[in-house]
Amino acid sequence: MARRGRFITLEGGEGVGKSTLAAALEARLAARGVKAVRTREPGGTPGAEAIRRLILSPPTEVTGWEPIAETLLFYAARTDHLDKLIRPALAAGSWVICDRFSDSTRAYQAAAGRVPSEHIETLDRICVGDTTPDLTLVLDLPLLMARRRMTARANDKDAIESRVVSYHEAVHKAFLDIARANPQRCIVLDASLAADALADAAVAAIDARIGGDG
Protein backbone atom coordinates (compact mmCIF):
# COMPACT_ATOMS: atom_id res chain seq x y z
CA MET A 1 0.00 0.00 0.00
CA ALA A 2 1.30 3.50 -0.90
CA ARG A 3 2.36 5.73 1.97
CA ARG A 4 -0.22 8.49 2.51
CA GLY A 5 0.76 11.71 0.73
CA ARG A 6 1.13 15.05 2.48
CA PHE A 7 -1.61 17.65 2.58
CA ILE A 8 -0.47 21.27 2.31
CA THR A 9 -2.89 24.20 2.31
CA LEU A 10 -2.17 27.79 1.28
CA GLU A 11 -4.19 30.48 3.00
CA GLY A 12 -4.43 34.25 3.09
CA GLY A 13 -6.51 37.10 1.72
CA GLU A 14 -7.30 37.74 -1.92
CA GLY A 15 -4.39 38.50 -4.24
CA VAL A 16 -1.61 37.56 -1.79
CA GLY A 17 -0.04 35.13 -4.28
CA LYS A 18 -1.49 31.74 -3.29
CA SER A 19 -2.13 30.48 -6.84
CA THR A 20 1.31 31.62 -8.01
CA LEU A 21 2.96 29.88 -5.05
CA ALA A 22 0.90 26.69 -5.54
CA ALA A 23 2.20 26.38 -9.11
CA ALA A 24 5.79 27.03 -8.00
CA LEU A 25 5.54 24.41 -5.24
CA GLU A 26 4.12 21.81 -7.61
CA ALA A 27 7.09 22.39 -9.93
CA ARG A 28 9.67 22.31 -7.14
CA LEU A 29 8.26 19.12 -5.66
CA ALA A 30 8.15 17.54 -9.14
CA ALA A 31 11.86 18.39 -9.55
CA ARG A 32 12.47 16.28 -6.43
CA GLY A 33 10.39 13.44 -7.80
CA VAL A 34 7.43 14.17 -5.50
CA LYS A 35 4.09 13.95 -7.29
CA ALA A 36 1.71 16.65 -6.11
CA VAL A 37 -1.86 17.40 -7.11
CA ARG A 38 -2.59 21.14 -7.22
CA THR A 39 -6.15 22.11 -6.46
CA ARG A 40 -8.25 24.93 -5.05
CA GLU A 41 -11.29 25.80 -2.97
CA PRO A 42 -14.02 26.41 -3.53
CA GLY A 43 -13.66 23.97 -6.42
CA GLY A 44 -11.34 21.20 -7.51
CA THR A 45 -14.03 18.77 -8.71
CA PRO A 46 -16.89 19.31 -11.21
CA GLY A 47 -19.45 19.39 -8.37
CA ALA A 48 -17.42 21.76 -6.23
CA GLU A 49 -16.71 24.02 -9.23
CA ALA A 50 -20.50 24.20 -9.83
CA ILE A 51 -20.99 25.25 -6.21
CA ARG A 52 -18.13 27.78 -6.63
CA ARG A 53 -20.11 29.46 -9.40
CA LEU A 54 -23.20 29.58 -7.16
CA ILE A 55 -21.21 31.28 -4.40
CA LEU A 56 -18.96 33.66 -6.32
CA SER A 57 -21.20 34.47 -9.31
CA PRO A 58 -24.70 33.81 -8.01
CA PRO A 59 -27.60 33.90 -10.49
CA THR A 60 -29.09 37.39 -10.76
CA GLU A 61 -32.25 36.34 -8.89
CA VAL A 62 -30.10 35.46 -5.84
CA THR A 63 -29.58 38.76 -4.05
CA GLY A 64 -26.84 37.40 -1.79
CA TRP A 65 -26.37 34.35 0.47
CA GLU A 66 -26.89 34.65 4.18
CA PRO A 67 -23.59 33.91 5.99
CA ILE A 68 -24.78 30.51 7.26
CA ALA A 69 -26.09 29.51 3.81
CA GLU A 70 -22.78 30.57 2.30
CA THR A 71 -20.95 28.47 4.92
CA LEU A 72 -23.03 25.41 4.07
CA LEU A 73 -22.28 25.89 0.38
CA PHE A 74 -18.53 26.02 1.11
CA TYR A 75 -18.80 22.80 3.14
CA ALA A 76 -20.88 21.09 0.45
CA ALA A 77 -18.14 21.93 -2.05
CA ARG A 78 -15.43 20.85 0.41
CA THR A 79 -17.11 17.50 1.06
CA ASP A 80 -17.23 16.71 -2.66
CA HIS A 81 -13.63 17.86 -3.07
CA LEU A 82 -12.43 15.71 -0.17
CA ASP A 83 -14.35 12.61 -1.26
CA LYS A 84 -13.54 12.73 -4.96
CA LEU A 85 -10.09 14.29 -5.12
CA ILE A 86 -8.20 15.01 -1.90
CA ARG A 87 -8.65 11.70 -0.01
CA PRO A 88 -8.10 9.47 -3.07
CA ALA A 89 -4.95 11.43 -4.02
CA LEU A 90 -3.51 11.24 -0.50
CA ALA A 91 -4.35 7.54 -0.26
CA ALA A 92 -2.51 6.93 -3.56
CA GLY A 93 0.59 8.58 -2.09
CA SER A 94 0.32 11.93 -3.91
CA TRP A 95 0.86 15.17 -2.12
CA VAL A 96 -2.00 17.65 -2.33
CA ILE A 97 -1.39 21.40 -2.53
CA CYS A 98 -4.69 23.15 -1.93
CA ASP A 99 -5.25 26.87 -2.56
CA ARG A 100 -7.54 27.65 0.42
CA PHE A 101 -9.27 25.18 2.76
CA SER A 102 -11.11 25.27 6.11
CA ASP A 103 -9.11 28.21 7.49
CA SER A 104 -10.70 30.35 4.77
CA THR A 105 -14.14 29.51 6.16
CA ARG A 106 -12.89 30.34 9.65
CA ALA A 107 -11.52 33.70 8.46
CA TYR A 108 -14.23 34.77 5.99
CA GLN A 109 -17.47 33.25 7.29
CA ALA A 110 -16.68 33.13 11.04
CA ALA A 111 -14.36 36.05 11.80
CA ALA A 112 -15.58 38.47 9.12
CA GLY A 113 -19.07 37.07 8.46
CA ARG A 114 -19.93 36.43 12.10
CA VAL A 115 -21.06 32.83 11.73
CA PRO A 116 -20.47 31.28 15.19
CA SER A 117 -17.16 29.41 15.24
CA GLU A 118 -18.84 26.43 16.97
CA HIS A 119 -21.05 25.93 13.90
CA ILE A 120 -18.02 25.91 11.63
CA GLU A 121 -16.04 23.56 13.85
CA THR A 122 -19.04 21.17 13.97
CA LEU A 123 -19.29 21.19 10.17
CA ASP A 124 -15.54 20.72 9.94
CA ARG A 125 -15.62 17.65 12.16
CA ILE A 126 -18.44 16.16 10.08
CA CYS A 127 -17.01 16.96 6.62
CA VAL A 128 -13.24 17.10 7.07
CA GLY A 129 -12.85 14.72 10.01
CA ASP A 130 -9.22 13.72 10.31
CA THR A 131 -8.24 14.86 6.80
CA THR A 132 -6.68 17.98 8.27
CA PRO A 133 -3.68 19.64 6.61
CA ASP A 134 -0.18 18.49 7.57
CA LEU A 135 1.03 22.04 6.97
CA THR A 136 -0.70 25.35 6.31
CA LEU A 137 1.27 28.21 4.79
CA VAL A 138 -0.39 31.52 5.63
CA LEU A 139 0.62 34.25 3.19
CA ASP A 140 0.73 37.59 4.92
CA LEU A 141 0.49 40.77 2.84
CA PRO A 142 -0.88 44.21 3.74
CA LEU A 143 -4.32 44.67 2.22
CA LEU A 144 -3.21 47.67 0.17
CA MET A 145 -0.43 45.70 -1.54
CA ALA A 146 -2.81 42.84 -2.31
CA ARG A 147 -5.32 45.32 -3.73
CA ARG A 148 -2.62 46.81 -5.99
CA ARG A 149 -1.81 43.36 -7.34
CA MET A 150 -5.51 42.68 -7.95
CA THR A 151 -5.98 46.03 -9.71
CA ALA A 152 -3.00 45.29 -11.94
CA ARG A 153 -4.73 42.05 -12.91
CA ALA A 154 -8.01 43.91 -13.55
CA ASN A 155 -10.48 41.00 -13.21
CA ASP A 156 -14.16 41.64 -12.40
CA LYS A 157 -14.76 41.45 -8.65
CA ASP A 158 -16.73 38.42 -7.47
CA ALA A 159 -19.40 38.39 -4.74
CA ILE A 160 -16.84 38.09 -1.93
CA GLU A 161 -14.06 40.30 -3.31
CA SER A 162 -16.53 43.17 -3.60
CA ARG A 163 -17.28 43.22 0.15
CA VAL A 164 -16.28 46.30 2.18
CA VAL A 165 -12.66 46.92 3.19
CA SER A 166 -13.42 46.30 6.89
CA TYR A 167 -14.56 42.76 5.98
CA HIS A 168 -11.22 42.06 4.27
CA GLU A 169 -9.31 43.64 7.17
CA ALA A 170 -11.10 41.26 9.55
CA VAL A 171 -10.14 38.37 7.24
CA HIS A 172 -6.47 39.43 7.23
CA LYS A 173 -6.37 39.63 11.03
CA ALA A 174 -8.20 36.30 11.36
CA PHE A 175 -5.61 34.41 9.29
CA LEU A 176 -2.83 35.70 11.56
CA ASP A 177 -4.87 34.77 14.65
CA ILE A 178 -5.46 31.26 13.26
CA ALA A 179 -1.72 30.85 12.61
CA ARG A 180 -0.88 32.03 16.13
CA ALA A 181 -3.41 29.62 17.63
CA ASN A 182 -2.10 26.64 15.59
CA PRO A 183 1.69 26.97 15.55
CA GLN A 184 2.20 23.21 15.08
CA ARG A 185 0.30 23.31 11.77
CA CYS A 186 0.72 26.86 10.43
CA ILE A 187 3.69 28.90 9.23
CA VAL A 188 3.27 32.55 8.27
CA LEU A 189 5.25 33.64 5.19
CA ASP A 190 6.03 37.20 4.12
CA ALA A 191 4.08 37.43 0.87
CA SER A 192 5.70 40.75 -0.09
CA LEU A 193 8.76 38.73 -1.16
CA ALA A 194 9.32 38.27 -4.88
CA ALA A 195 7.68 35.09 -6.19
CA ASP A 196 10.92 33.05 -6.32
CA ALA A 197 12.00 34.10 -2.83
CA LEU A 198 8.55 33.26 -1.50
CA ALA A 199 8.75 29.81 -3.09
CA ASP A 200 12.21 29.33 -1.47
CA ALA A 201 10.71 30.24 1.92
CA ALA A 202 7.80 27.86 1.37
CA VAL A 203 10.10 24.97 0.44
CA ALA A 204 12.22 25.67 3.53
CA ALA A 205 9.04 25.59 5.65
CA ILE A 206 8.01 22.27 4.10
CA ASP A 207 11.47 20.78 4.69
CA ALA A 208 11.50 21.97 8.28
CA ARG A 209 8.03 20.70 9.13
CA ILE A 210 7.33 17.64 7.02
CA GLY A 211 10.50 16.76 5.13
CA GLY A 212 11.16 17.08 1.42
CA ASP A 213 10.23 13.53 0.40
CA GLY A 214 7.30 12.92 2.71
Ligand code: Z5A
Ligand atom coordinates in the same frame (compact mmCIF):
# COMPACT_ATOMS: atom_id res chain seq x y z
N1 Z5A B 1 -13.74 31.82 0.35
C1 Z5A B 1 -14.50 31.92 1.50
O1 Z5A B 1 -15.09 32.97 1.77
N2 Z5A B 1 -14.60 30.84 2.31
C2 Z5A B 1 -14.02 29.66 2.04
O2 Z5A B 1 -14.16 28.69 2.79
C3 Z5A B 1 -13.21 29.56 0.84
C4 Z5A B 1 -13.10 30.67 0.04
C5 Z5A B 1 -12.52 28.28 0.50
C6 Z5A B 1 -12.26 32.51 -3.69
O3 Z5A B 1 -11.66 33.38 -4.53
C7 Z5A B 1 -13.08 33.38 -2.74
O4 Z5A B 1 -13.80 32.53 -1.87
C8 Z5A B 1 -12.18 34.22 -1.90
C9 Z5A B 1 -12.34 33.70 -0.48
C10 Z5A B 1 -13.65 32.98 -0.53
N3 Z5A B 1 -12.64 35.57 -1.97
N4 Z5A B 1 -12.09 36.63 -1.66
N5 Z5A B 1 -11.86 37.68 -1.50
P1 Z5A B 1 -10.61 32.99 -5.62
O5 Z5A B 1 -10.20 31.57 -5.50
O6 Z5A B 1 -11.16 33.41 -6.94
O7 Z5A B 1 -9.48 34.02 -5.35
P2 Z5A B 1 -8.57 34.32 -4.10
O8 Z5A B 1 -8.15 33.05 -3.48
O9 Z5A B 1 -9.21 35.32 -3.26
O10 Z5A B 1 -7.35 35.06 -4.67
P3 Z5A B 1 -6.71 35.06 -6.05
O11 Z5A B 1 -7.33 36.14 -6.83
O12 Z5A B 1 -6.70 33.70 -6.68
O13 Z5A B 1 -5.28 35.47 -5.60
P4 Z5A B 1 -4.02 34.63 -5.13
O14 Z5A B 1 -4.12 33.25 -5.64
O15 Z5A B 1 -3.77 34.78 -3.71
O16 Z5A B 1 -2.88 35.40 -5.90
P5 Z5A B 1 -2.26 35.14 -7.35
O17 Z5A B 1 -3.35 34.91 -8.36
O18 Z5A B 1 -1.20 34.13 -7.27
O19 Z5A B 1 -1.55 36.53 -7.56
C11 Z5A B 1 -2.30 37.74 -7.66
C12 Z5A B 1 -1.52 38.72 -8.57
O20 Z5A B 1 -0.28 39.05 -7.94
C13 Z5A B 1 -1.15 38.13 -9.93
O21 Z5A B 1 -1.19 39.17 -10.89
C14 Z5A B 1 0.28 37.63 -9.74
O22 Z5A B 1 1.02 37.63 -10.92
C15 Z5A B 1 0.83 38.62 -8.73
N6 Z5A B 1 1.77 37.99 -7.80
C16 Z5A B 1 1.69 36.74 -7.27
N7 Z5A B 1 2.73 36.52 -6.43
C17 Z5A B 1 3.47 37.65 -6.43
C18 Z5A B 1 4.67 38.03 -5.75
N8 Z5A B 1 5.27 37.21 -4.87
N9 Z5A B 1 5.12 39.27 -5.96
C19 Z5A B 1 4.49 40.12 -6.80
N10 Z5A B 1 3.36 39.82 -7.48
C20 Z5A B 1 2.86 38.60 -7.29
